[in-house]
Amino acid sequence: MIERRPFVQKILKNRQSNLRVVSGLGTSTWDLMSGGDDKANFGFIGAMGQAIPFALGLAMAQPDLRILLFTGDGDTLMSLGSIATVANHPVTNLTIMIMDNESYVETGSQPTATAGKTDLEIVAKGSGIANSYTIHSEKDYDRIIKTIYEEEGPSLVVAKCQAKATPLVFPHSFDGSVSINRFMSTLKS
């Protein structure tokens, strides 16, 4: 099982200038922000289930950038159909990385469907995202980096993580208009 926060920080550490990172609500956003404030990040704090479609729209609009989404199993399960939409409107520049801790950690660690019989890699493959795989260890770092920057997407990586609450790290602002305008300022030429 992966310890998610240091792993996310490691992925972000030597990030390339063509990378834009989006995170789903809750722990994924605190993880992303723990890697340091960067205008090229946009973190959801609400609108559960909307991170995958948002990342798809962004990837379609910015085909020359690489788009990485960190999100959780809970957020993904709320809009499973969005995986089918990604598969059928393929974008080559999108990596969806699901930090799958098999629980709703923020609300008291109730188990999600992935703690039971649901396997998000198989969901993704069955939905039509061929480049889908699961990792259980930080040793797969090099593979992830290759997927994010080089492989033809869409890609979906299920990273099996420890179900451990981590300290909250807030973004620059809780005001969505501030966050999105900072993010968009990195997209203007």
Next chain:
Amino acid sequence: MEGTIKDWRNDIYKVFKELDITMVSHVPDAGHTPLINLCEKDNEIDVVTLTTEQDGVGLSCGAFAGGRKSALLMQSSGVGNCINALALPNICRIPFLTLVSMRGEWGEFVPWQVPMGLGTPKVLEAMDVKVFRADYKEEVGSTVDAAARFAFNTNCSAAVLLSQKMIGAKQFKNG
């Protein structure tokens, strides 16, 4: 009849072209089909078929963040699926435009369509979406144009309800 039906969808399409709306997402509805077909024939417009209407809200916001304008097409029954997702354009002040083909109002024959049809303007307004309405084909173009400009110029959410009076009878025969 065919000619006039085609015309008001053409009027919407013209607004899309004039305002550089290049992404159209939808859960299909017969009322939107001629417009969807026009958009699919246009190489400059990406048409995204959704599995649930709410994903069109996120998609539209991501596209706008990336510099592209879009519109979500749905039936009134889909509006209820979007409620929490509408927080995203609201809190981020991202322009959001949706065109809603109405059911459950003018001469409806399926009772299951009535609750969401009646609820559609109320829930949109409850989520701070500015609601426009077109009851006659002659006003569709100007109404969609006004709603789109409202959304994209004021960074707010806008919906156009396309009345069942305008769409309706033909579908009843086919249904």
